[in-house]
Amino acid sequence: MADSDIESLIELMARLPGLGPRSARRAVLHLIKKRGQLLTPLADAMAKVGATARECVNCGNIGTEEICAICTDDRRATGELCVVEDVADLWAMERSKIFKGRYHVLGGTLSALDQVGPEDLRIPQIAERIDREGISEIILALGATIDGQTTAHVIADEVDGRDVRLTTLAQGVPVGGELDYLDDGTITAALNARKSF
Amino acid sequence: MADSDIESLIELMARLPGLGPRSARRAVLHLIKKRGQLLTPLADAMAKVGATARECVNCGNIGTEEICAICTDDRRATGELCVVEDVADLWAMERSKIFKGRYHVLGGTLSALDQVGPEDLRIPQIAERIDREGISEIILALGATIDGQTTAHVIADEVDGRDVRLTTLAQGVPVGGELDYLDDGTITAALNARKSF
Structure with a gap:
């Protein structure tokens, strides 16, 4: 029987994605055992992020600032704007270290099922940013899902008439991927987009 | 590119058992989105547990106290002492709500490989508790592993000569288990311990 403070900590931990009641209990025991190295620093880090984290009003x-570090970095004013669904996707792009422009985080995709319309996402702001920041290329880095592709089409309509190049990520065989394990759609896309060797 | 405070939070979260870098990132984004409902309460709960959690000096x-709630509960002075490897095992026993006595948490098992000897565990204290608390039965609820069984034998030697009954958990087919999926050892144990129907 755990103490009530420990019980509430377990209950909160179990609400994290990827953790259930069992792994939450295991994590809490681990935290208590590693109090100095892990529990206290983690509590401090959470309090700090809780107090300072905020959405960049631009992208x-x-x-931790009103305008994020990428938006304020002059070296990233390349005229390229990469549109992503979520902050997790922005982080994934940044880890690849290949994109040097700026981002625009939609905050999701359009979804008829979940009743997410263009006004629920950061879509109207794209046109504003084109006009204000001198964007010459919009890279649509959206998921290869129905909702992702619907969203891409809506954005294309939205920026239609502006002098801006619209591109999307290539589809094909993932690096390290084996054909045997790929779905038909990916193989079709990779074949259609084949390149001379 | 996440902010450095967010980066350190992710790095700390990734050190929890069951979370890797990817799931830590996902958890942190989730935390930031659910700041009021989850991030702040979790930071508070961690700080509280970090400040108050402690090992019961008895078991x-x-x-949160020097002596835990189970040890101070007079209704649990049944003369039965359940010896478990870890606090997680104690919690598992408590969830079954069947055991009404008190516990003794060893803090691991003896292990020649990891150089864990009896003095590293809470083994000598068992004999002391028998003398002090009037224990009539020791239930060895240790894992059915080599190390668990070695530990059980060492404890048996330790309490030898005292007027105390020594029992272990029954081995057999788990409730809901299918024979087809059981290992040979479990089937052998279940057959040897068969009961009249």
């Missing part, structure tokens, strides 16, 4: 990235 | 359970 929707999460940072 | 090794984790609580």
Whole structure:
């Protein structure tokens, strides 16, 4: 029988994605055993992030300032704007270290099922940013899902008439991927987009 | 690119058992989105547990007092002492709500490989508790592993000569278990311990 403070900590931990009641209990025991190295620093880090984290008013990235570090970095004013669904996708792009422009985080995708319309996402702001920041290329880095592709089409309509190049990520065989394990759609896309060797 | 405070939070979260870098990132984004409902309460709960959690000096359970709630509960002075490896096992026993006695948490098992000897565990204290608390039965609820069984034998030697009944948990087919999926050892144990129907 755990103490009530420990019980509430377990209950809160179990609400994290990827953790259930069992792994939450295991995590809490681990935290208590590693109090100095892990529990206290983690509590402090959470309190700090809780007090300072905020959405960038320009792009929707999460940072600690009103305008995030990417939006204020002059070296990233390349005229390229990468549109992503979520902050997790922005982080994934940044880890690849290949994109040097700025981002625009939609905050999700359009979804008829979940009743998410363009006004629920950061879509109207894209046109504003094109006009204000001198964007020459919009890279649609959205998921290869129905909702992701619907969203891409809506954005294309939205920026239609502006002098801006619209591109999307290539589809094909993932690096390290084996054909045997790929779905038909990916193989079709990879074949259609085949390149001379 | 996440902010450095967010980066350190992710790095700390990734050190929890069951979470890797990817799931830590996902958890942190979730926390930031649910700041009021989850991030702040979790930071508070961690700080509270970090400040108050301690090992019971009597049994090794984790609580907030010098002697835990189970050890101070007079209704649990049944003369039965359940010896478990870890606090997680104590919690598992408590969830079954069937055991009404008290516990003794060893803090691990003896292990020649990891150089864990009897003096590293809470083994000598068992004999002391028998003398002090009037224990009539020791239930060895240790894992059915080599190390668990070695530990059980060492404890048996330790309490030898005292007027105390020594029992272990029954081995057999788990409730809901299918024979087809059981290992040979479990089937052998279940057959040897068969009961009249």
